[in-house]
Each structure stands twice: as structure tokens, then as C-alpha cells.
Amino acid sequence: MSKYSRRKLLTGGAAAIGGVAGLAAAAGIAKRYGLVPPDSGGLYGPGATLTYAASRLLVGNSKAREFSREQISTHPFPNSRKPPEEEAYGRLQAAGFREWPLAIEGLVARPATYTLEGVRRLPVTSQITQLTCEEGWSFIAEWSGVTLRHLLELAGVQPRARYVVYLSMESWWHDSLDIDEALHPQTLVCYGMNGRDLPVGHGGPLRLRVPRQLGYKSVKYITRLVVTDDLEKTWKQFGKTPPDFEYSWFAGI
Ligand SMILES: Nc1nc2c(c(=O)[nH]1)N[C@H]1C(S)=C(S)[C@@H](COP(=O)(O)O)O[C@H]1N2
Ligand SMILES: [Mo]
Secondary structure (H helix, E strand, O other), X not given: OOOOOHHHHHHHHHHHHOOHHHHHHHHHXXXXXXXXXXXXXXXXHHHHHHHHHHHHHHOOOOOOOOOOHHHOOOOOOOOOOOXXXXXXXXXXXXXXXXXXXXXXXXXXXXXXXXXXXXXXXXXXXXXXXXXXXXXXXXXXXXXXXXXXXXXXXXXXXXXXXXXXXXXXXXXXXXXXXXHHHHHOOOOEEEEEXXXXXXXXXXXXXXXXXXXXXXXXXXXXXXXXXXXXXXXXXXXXXXXXXXXXXXXXXXXXX
């Protein structure tokens, strides 16, 4: 928080209420503080910039709400009931997912590929948080896994890293977080749900959990993490989701 000035952004935000000139001023401030989201260019760009910058300055590094065990939903809603159609998925599933790969690469000192077994040997963290879909439904569950932060520390993130891209075995799904969100202690590489292995419908064997953002940022069936300083580059490489289907890149809740 220290490197940003809340006051300047608030001034900019208040000015924005005053109209288009204000919005431009706010965008200028956001830019100066490096708080411009990668989808700032489109029709909804100015709004996306304001939301992202305001949230980073006002909410900062606060935590998503955690719940008690009694509040865990009895009927969590798996968004997809069918496992991914990729042939590799069936093959890995038949072998109990033990060899499920998780690569970590890009701007890191020590690129590595873990197996699920290897990920499970890392220190485990659990949280009871709510998954909220942009379509209006939500549920509370206990999620267990290793913090993305721990994986990034093991890999040795280079100082110019700005984003972490994560790719799913469902080939058209990927997304990314800024480095603050990636290092946030509640951002998990998750393999357990409510005390059991993460069910296939919920992204088993491995998904990301980003409890401070909407459900679509919690990508399921992840196999690859790419640390980068430039999303344009990675979007060219991997295709543009989710701003492609008009979801904003930053989905803070
Ligand atoms: N690979 C993959 N990840 C995904 C999705 C998907 O269809 N495929 N759906 C997203 C959306 S829109 C939501 S709301 C959550 C739903 O998580 P759930 O199935 O555990 O309820 O997963 C997200 N991650
Ligand atoms: Mo969703």
C-alpha cells in the first residue's frame, strides 16, 4: 500500500463522478501507479481501470471472508459435471491422478514440473471461503492445498515479474492474476475440498482458488503456471480469456 497514494486515487475517483474528463484524470492516476489492468483498452476499459485501481488502493491486501465449519454448504454446485474431454485427462485419471503435472515456468530462477504427489508433499493450507459465480450462485466450502505463494517462492520469482498465468488441461481455459493476488496468502493451488480429494466436477485433481475474485478466476484442472511481465505476449501465445467472453480480467468481490 505504501507505494500508492490513496488520497490521489480518491481525488481521481471523485473527479470521475464529474464525467468523462474526470474519468480520464482517474485513468492517468491509475497509470502513474501501475494500476492499469490489461483489458483497459476496450469499450469497458475506463471502467475496468477505475475498478481495478480503486480496489487495489482501497481494499489492498485484505483477506476474503472466512467462514466456520457449520457454514459449509451441504450441496456445493459443480459448474461442470463432465470431466474434461482431453484424452490425457482420462489417462491420468485412470492412474489415480498421481502423475498429474504442474509446471512452473517463465520469469523464475528454477523452473520445475511437479506431480500431484509432489504438490501434496508441500505444506498444506486450508480455508473455508465462498465461491461466487458471476451468474449469481455461490457456495461455501473448505479448500485445501498449497499457497501459490509457496510455489512461487520455491521457483524464485524474478523481480520484473508482474503476472502469473495459469493454464488448464481444458485447453481453451486459462487466466492470470497480478503478482499481488498471486502472492496473497489465500490464493491456493487446491487439491482438497471438504476434507476429501477435490472432486472432478470441482476441478479435480488440481485447481486454483482465488477467493477474493469471482468464480471464473478459479480455473479448474490446472497444469501450468507461467510467470510473466507482459500479458499481451502470453495472450498472443495462449489465446485471450476471459476478457474475450466479456468478463473483466479483474473480478474483485
Ligand atoms: N477449466 C475450467 N475452469 C473453470 C470453469 C470451467 O468451465 N472450466 N468455470 C469457471 C466458473 S465460471 C466458475 S463460477 C467456477 C465454478 O467452480 P465449481 O465448478 O467448483 O462450482 O469455476 C471456474 N473455473
Ligand atoms: Mo462462473
